[in-house]
Every structure is written in C-alpha cells, then in structure tokens.
Amino acid sequence: MITTNPSLHKEKQSRNNFNEMLQETSALTWRLFIQLIRRPSTLFAGILQPLIWLLLFAALFSKAPIDFLPGGSSYGEFLGAGLIVFTAFSGALNAGLPLMFDREFGFLNRLLVAPLSSRSSIVISSVIYITSISLLQSFAIMATSALLGYGWPSLRGFLLIAITLLLLVFAITGLSLGLAFVLPGHIELIAIIFIANLPVLFASTALAPISFMPKWLGWIASINPLTFAIEPIRMAYNNPVDLNAILINAPYGEVNGYSCLGILLILTVGLFFLIRPLLNRKLA
Amino acid sequence: MFFIQLRDLFKSYGSIRALNGLNLQVPKGSLYGLLGPNGAGKSTALKIICTLLAPDSGSVEVGGFNALLDEKETRRKLGYVAQDVAIDKILTGRELLHLQGDLYHLDKKHKKKRIEELIHRLDMHEWIDRRCGSFSGGMKRRLDLASGLLHEPELLILDEPTVGLDIESRSVIWGLLKELRKNETTILLSSHYLEEVDELADEMAIIDQGKVIASGKPDDLKKELGGDRVTLRVREFSDEVEAESVRKLIKNLNGVSNVVVNQKQGYSLNFLVQSNDVISNLSGHLSKENFEVFALSHSRPSLDDVYLQATGKTLMDAELELAGKRDFKLENKKSMR
Incomplete structure (x- = not known):
C-alpha cells in the first residue's frame, strides 16, 4: 500500500515554488540587464552625471571657509557620500519607469497572464537590477573620489555603505514601483520624479551640513531619509567605523549611526507594508 | 463537454x-x-x-x-x-x-x-x-x-x-x-x-x-437564413418612405422572407429568396407599383448576411458606428494593470 506524507508533499511543493520563483525572477532580471547592455547610454549617463557633479561642486566650494564643514574635511571629501546616496536615490526613484512602459505597451500583460509562482518576482527583479546599478555607480564615485584624494573607506566602511544603500534602494524602489501602478501613465511618473529629485537633494545634508542651513531647512534636512543614509556613508570614510557615534546634530536632538540605520529600516519596512496592499491588488 | x-x-x-x-x-x-x-x-x-x-x-x-x-x-x-x-x-x-x-x-x-x-x-x-x-x-x-x-x-x-x-x-x-x-x-x-x-x-x-x-x-447559421441573399435598390438614393413601401410589397411575395431595410446603404432592401423564379418575376411585381430595379445582386448567404439578419446592419456599418462611440483612452486606462 502506498501512503503519502502530507508534510513531505508540502515541503516538496514549497521547494518547487521556490525553484519556479527563482527561474522567473532570474529570467526577468536577465531581461533588464540585456536591455542595459544593449542600451548602455543610460548606464554611462548614470555614472557620468554624478562624477560631473563631484568635480563641479568640489571645485565650486573648494575655497569655502575652513570652519564651514565639521571635522575640518575638504568639500570634496564631504560631497562624496552625498553624491553616492543621491545617485542611488535617483536610480531607485526611476525604477518604476520600465514597469510603467511595460504596462503601457502591454508587455506587463504577457507577465500577468503567465502562471508566475509569485508576482513579487516582477518587483524583486527590479530591486535586484536597481541595486546592482546603484552599487556600480557608487563604486565609480568612490573610485573617482579616491583619485581626487578624498579618501577610500575601510572594509567595514564598505560593508556599511552597502547595507545603507540596500536599505535606501529597497525603500525607494518599492515606492517607485507602487507609483508605477497607481499613476495613469509615464508622464505623471516622470513629473513626480522631476519634482521630487532635486528638492530632496537640496533638503538633505548631501551638499551642506545642517549647521550651515537656516533653521527651517535644518529641520527638513534632519527628517529627510537621504540624510539618514548620507551620514553613515560619510562616517564610513572616517576610520574607525563607530555606529555609536553621533552623526546628526538635529534640531530635535542627536542621532547616532544605529539610529540612522534603524530609521532607514523602519522606512523600508513601512513603505513595503504601505505599498503591499496595492501590489497585491494589482498583482494578485 | x-x-x-x-x-x-x-x-x-x-x-x-x-x-x-x-x-x-x-x-x-x-x-x-x-x-x-x-x-x-x-x-x-x-x-x-x-x-x-x-x-x-x-x-x-x-x-x-x-x-x-x-x-x-x-x-x-x-x-x-x-x-x-x-x-x-x-x-x-x-x-x-x-x-x-x-x-x-x-x-x-x-x-x-x-x-x-x-x-x-x-x-x-x-x-x-x-x-x-x-x-x-x-x-x-x-x-x-x-x-x-x-x-x-x-x-x-x-x-x-x-x-x-x-x-x-x-x-x-x-x-x-x-x-x-x-x-x-x-x-x-x-x-x-x-x-x-x-x-x-x-x-x-x-x-x-x-x-x-x-x-x-457557420454553415448552420447560414442555412438557417433559408435561401439566397438578394440586395435590391429601386433608386440610387432611396428614402425611408419609399424603402418601406417596397418592403411591404416584397414581403408579401411568395418565396421571399426576412426582408430588411438597410438604412446605412441608401435604404437598400435585403431579403432571402427560395428560388431563382422569384428574382425573375421581381421586376414585374415592382413595375406594377411604379418601382424600377436600379440595382440587384444575388448571392449565396454569407456570415455578413447572418450578421445583417440579426442586427439590421452589416458588419462594416456596425464598425463605423462603434468607432465613433469608443473612448480608447478610458478603455486603456481601465483595462491597464
């Protein structure tokens, strides 16, 4: 007599589901990378733009008063972290565009009519793609900063940079993908990207410390998610990496490294839960 | 099944x-x-x-x-x-x-x-x-x-x-x-x-x-029409009153069925005939009532005839009518996932 073990069957089923999800996620990620390789101009522009910013801004503020920046660092050293975070932020904010175009051109229907193991594969493939690109761009900024004599992070510093960027990219990519489902078309999504991009940069500590800002802007900068990503990365350039150190002297109090990462984690999880019902509805 | x-x-x-x-x-x-x-x-x-x-x-x-x-x-x-x-x-x-x-x-x-x-x-x-x-x-x-x-x-x-x-x-x-x-x-x-x-x-x-x-x-639907399809026009551009008079005349003839006035095509008349004799005698019946045959076509029934019989318009006319009514932007928006 043949008997079946329900728990074994369940385990096999979940292994199959995992393998299927892996297959569809890698295929969708591969598609995004093929697009990038065959249209490399977006990658080149994405790497070149922050480098131009680095060169121009560092030159522009090279003669700023010596007490302008904390710790007596040069403006180039100060700017690197801000540009790394801003580049990752911009890339993640644009993550919804390919999905929006797939939606508009009907390609998304091809994905939605397929028996995907989980439609989260569509979201995960975008996150993997954007994270990889952000890390590549960040590496280019770091290499250029090093060539310009602005320093190089330690191994622990690298780890901290990677964790910080991952948290930020996850959060903003999720938000952008959510917008790609909510908004009626790519024009509206591009408009939001345009409106959000530069103001979020200027209202953070990417270009100037809070102490240099008027009080109202200091308040905005000290609750801006970009600031919580910029300051740990800025610290990663200073040895030793100490997450207990105070990184932000905000108007509401002092914020250390752990708090910065904690806030980013809360933001990521919060945004995920915020957009999850939307993704479930659209992708169920 | x-x-x-x-x-x-x-x-x-x-x-x-x-x-x-x-x-x-x-x-x-x-x-x-x-x-x-x-x-x-x-x-x-x-x-x-x-x-x-x-x-x-x-x-x-x-x-x-x-x-x-x-x-x-x-x-x-x-x-x-x-x-x-x-x-x-x-x-x-x-x-x-x-x-x-x-x-x-x-x-x-x-x-x-x-x-x-x-x-x-x-x-x-x-x-x-x-x-x-x-x-x-x-x-x-x-x-x-x-x-x-x-x-x-x-x-x-x-x-x-x-x-x-x-x-x-x-x-x-x-x-x-x-x-x-x-x-x-x-x-x-x-x-x-x-x-x-x-x-x-x-x-x-x-x-x-x-x-x-x-x-x-498809064959059954065409057969259900019960005969060959005839399209008749008594003038190049007829009007509704004239078309209706001709319809009343034709529908009483033996061997004629399913008479439809096709408004979109100049009030032409579409009907089915059981045999060719009906067509041969048609002009005689029309001339008695002072109508002439301006154009007459005779064909085996097609799916367009099935459509015409069911809706009173040809498929092409229905398309033209619907094309003006559709809001593609709204349809795309509502159907876009």
Missing part, C-alpha cells in the same frame, strides 16, 4: 458597457470564432477569460476551474495572443521565447526543444535571432503566436490574430491553427474578418453590444 463557460458577464468602462450579460460555451477541442465589430466586447471577454480583467459580475469557468478564483490554474491552461503584439524591442526573437519559457517554468531541455520546433513550424529561422524592434507586423505576430504556444496550452486564445497581416503570415497562422485543431487544442479566436471565421471556425458566436446574438456552426 465545454472547455469555457461564461455566464451572465457584465463589464463596464465608466459609462460604457462593454459586456451586457454575455453567455458563451466553447466545446473542448473546437476552434471557436467570436465575430463582431471592433468595440462589440470581444477583447474584453477574452481578457476576462485570461484573468487579465475581472468582470463586474458573472461567472467564468475555464478547463474546469473557476477563472475568477483559481487564477493560477487557469493561467497554466491557456496561451494568450493579444490584439496588440507586446514584445520587447531590445530582445531577439529567440531571447523572448526563452523568457516566455522561464515564465512558464519549462525545464531547460524541453524549452530549447519547443523553441526549435516552433521556429521551424512558423518558419521563423531566418530572422529569429534579430532584435524584435526590426520585425514586421507579420513577424511579430508569428513570434507572439509562438510565445502563446510554447508551453503547449490546452486552450489558445487569439484576439484578432491576423489584423493587418501580409498574405504569407496569414496563411502560416491559418495553417497552424488548423493543425492545432486536429490535435484537440481548444482555440478561441476573435475576429472581425468574416472569411477568417468562416474558413476556420467549427462553431461561432456573433457578439453585438456586449452579448451573443447568434451562435452555432
């Missing part, structure tokens, strides 16, 4: 009602044609069957599954070839098929074998390794069809598969569909080409204003 059963489907886009109590039963292993003008609700019905759209109300059963609840199982059973070919211009045709195979979880060996089979069957070997962006409409459609067939679905759904295609591509697609029908694949095909449905379909339904107004085998 029915592979698809739709019951009382309703679907609206804003104030426009796309489906208005649609009922449809598609037998397993048949090639079933949905005929109707653009805007009749064909694409909406197909999208609901494919789980891309949810109806406002009604039930959908596909291959024994409730398509509104068991979406994943339904998706496994079907292949969908949409009206607007959705391909990634950057990928090559072969890469797109590989992507499709992965989305349907085919194993590597089987996927490769199926891709080669379909490339050969749809005669795509010369251009399959080129980027999709360089393909003509016919090439795109063939590739799309290959994508829909890659996982060997039990049900193939095709939405206007040959619109705007060259003769060669159309012939390749028709050939494949006939072959699939022999292999017991259930095929649901929507079209506004009469000859396509006439040539391919085992059974068909005519959809008008979101519901089925006639269904059955």
Whole structure:
C-alpha cells in the first residue's frame, strides 16, 4: 500500500515554488540587464552625471571657509557620500519607469497572464537590477573620489555603505514601483520624479551640513531619509567605523549611526507594508 | 463537454458597457470564432477569460476551474495572443521565447526543444535571432503566436490574430491553427474578418453590444437564413418612405422572407429568396407599383448576411458606428494593470 506524507508533499511543493520563483525572477532580471547592455547610454549617463557633479561642486566650494564643514574635511571629501546616496536615490526613484512602459505597451500583460509562482518576482527583479546599478555607480564615485584624494573607506566602511544603500534602494524602489501602478501613465511618473529629485537633494545634508542651513531647512534636512543614509556613508570614510557615534546634530536632538540605520529600516519596512496592499491588488 | 463557460458577464468602462450579460460555451477541442465589430466586447471577454480583467459580475469557468478564483490554474491552461503584439524591442526573437519559457517554468531541455520546433513550424529561422524592434507586423505576430504556444496550452486564445497581416503570415497562422485543431487544442479566436471565421471556425458566436446574438456552426447559421441573399435598390438614393413601401410589397411575395431595410446603404432592401423564379418575376411585381430595379445582386448567404439578419446592419456599418462611440483612452486606462 502506498501512503503519502502530507508534510513531505508540502515541503516538496514549497521547494518547487521556490525553484519556479527563482527561474522567473532570474529570467526577468536577465531581461533588464540585456536591455542595459544593449542600451548602455543610460548606464554611462548614470555614472557620468554624478562624477560631473563631484568635480563641479568640489571645485565650486573648494575655497569655502575652513570652519564651514565639521571635522575640518575638504568639500570634496564631504560631497562624496552625498553624491553616492543621491545617485542611488535617483536610480531607485526611476525604477518604476520600465514597469510603467511595460504596462503601457502591454508587455506587463504577457507577465500577468503567465502562471508566475509569485508576482513579487516582477518587483524583486527590479530591486535586484536597481541595486546592482546603484552599487556600480557608487563604486565609480568612490573610485573617482579616491583619485581626487578624498579618501577610500575601510572594509567595514564598505560593508556599511552597502547595507545603507540596500536599505535606501529597497525603500525607494518599492515606492517607485507602487507609483508605477497607481499613476495613469509615464508622464505623471516622470513629473513626480522631476519634482521630487532635486528638492530632496537640496533638503538633505548631501551638499551642506545642517549647521550651515537656516533653521527651517535644518529641520527638513534632519527628517529627510537621504540624510539618514548620507551620514553613515560619510562616517564610513572616517576610520574607525563607530555606529555609536553621533552623526546628526538635529534640531530635535542627536542621532547616532544605529539610529540612522534603524530609521532607514523602519522606512523600508513601512513603505513595503504601505505599498503591499496595492501590489497585491494589482498583482494578485 | 465545454472547455469555457461564461455566464451572465457584465463589464463596464465608466459609462460604457462593454459586456451586457454575455453567455458563451466553447466545446473542448473546437476552434471557436467570436465575430463582431471592433468595440462589440470581444477583447474584453477574452481578457476576462485570461484573468487579465475581472468582470463586474458573472461567472467564468475555464478547463474546469473557476477563472475568477483559481487564477493560477487557469493561467497554466491557456496561451494568450493579444490584439496588440507586446514584445520587447531590445530582445531577439529567440531571447523572448526563452523568457516566455522561464515564465512558464519549462525545464531547460524541453524549452530549447519547443523553441526549435516552433521556429521551424512558423518558419521563423531566418530572422529569429534579430532584435524584435526590426520585425514586421507579420513577424511579430508569428513570434507572439509562438510565445502563446510554447508551453503547449490546452486552450489558445487569439484576439484578432491576423489584423493587418501580409498574405504569407496569414496563411502560416491559418495553417497552424488548423493543425492545432486536429490535435484537440481548444482555440478561441476573435475576429472581425468574416472569411477568417468562416474558413476556420467549427462553431461561432456573433457578439453585438456586449452579448451573443447568434451562435452555432457557420454553415448552420447560414442555412438557417433559408435561401439566397438578394440586395435590391429601386433608386440610387432611396428614402425611408419609399424603402418601406417596397418592403411591404416584397414581403408579401411568395418565396421571399426576412426582408430588411438597410438604412446605412441608401435604404437598400435585403431579403432571402427560395428560388431563382422569384428574382425573375421581381421586376414585374415592382413595375406594377411604379418601382424600377436600379440595382440587384444575388448571392449565396454569407456570415455578413447572418450578421445583417440579426442586427439590421452589416458588419462594416456596425464598425463605423462603434468607432465613433469608443473612448480608447478610458478603455486603456481601465483595462491597464
């Protein structure tokens, strides 16, 4: 007599589901990378733009008063972290565009009519793609900063940079993908990207410390998610990496490294839960 | 046994009602044609069957599954070839098929074998390794069809598969569909080409204003008309009063039935005749009442006649009428996932 073990069957089923999800996620990620390789101009522009910013801004503020920046660092050293975070932020904010175009051109229907193991594969493939690109761009900024004599992070510093960027990219990519489902078309999504991009940069500590800002802007900068990503990365350039150190002297109090990462984690999880019902509805 | 059963489907886009109590039963292993003008609700019905759209109300059963609840199982059973070919211009045709195979979880060996089979069957070997962006409409459609067939679905759904295609591509697609029908694949095909449905379909339904107004085998539907189709015009541009007078005269003649005034075509009269004698005597009857025969055509009944009989207008006239009423922007917005 043949008997079946329900728990074994369940385990096999979940292994199959995992393998299927892996297959569809890698295929969708591969598609995004093929697009990038065959249209490399977006990658080149994405790497070149922050480098131009680095060169121009560092030159522009090279003669700023010596007490302008904390710790007596040069403006180039100060700017690197801000540009790394801003580049990752911009890339993640644009993550919804390919999905929006797939939606508009009907390609998304091809994905939605397929028996995907989980439609989260569509979201995960975008996150993997954007994270990889952000890390590549960040590496280019770091290499250029090093060539310009602005320093190089330690191994622990690298780890901290990677964790910080991952948290930020996850959060903003999720938000952008959510917008790609909510908004009626790519024009509206591009408009939001345009409106959000530069103001979020200027209202953070990417270009100037809070102490240099008027009080109202200091308040905005000290609750801006970009600031919580910029300051740990800025610290990663200073040895030793100490997450207990105070990184932000905000108007509401002092914020250390752990708090910065904690806030980013809360933001990521919060945004995920915020957009999850939307993704479930659209992708169920 | 029915592979698809739709019951009382309703679907609206804003104030426009796309489906208005649609009922449809598609037998397993048949090639079933949905005929109707653009805007009749064909694409909406197909999208609901494919789980891309949810109806406002009604039930959908596909291959024994409730398509509104068991979406994943339904998706496994079907292949969908949409009206607007959705391909990634950057990928090559072969890469797109590989992507499709992965989305349907085919194993590597089987996927490769199926891709080669379909490339050969749809005669795509010369251009399959080129980027999709360089393909003509016919090439795109063939590739799309290959994508829909890659996982060997039990049900193939095709939405206007040959619109705007060259003769060669159309012939390749028709050939494949006939072959699939022999292999017991259930095929649901929507079209506004009469000859396509006439040539391919085992059974068909005519959809008008979101519901089925006639269904059955194409030959049976034509036979049901009961004779040959005659189109008569007593003047180049008749008016309603005159057309109505002629209608009253003709409908009382022996061997004449189903007299319809076609307003869109200059108040011409369409009717069925049992024998050629009726036509021979027609001008005599008309001249007695001071009417002349300006134009008269006589033909075997076609599906257009079936459509005309059911709706009082030809398929082309219905298309022109609906084209002005549709709000494509709203439809796209509402149906976009």
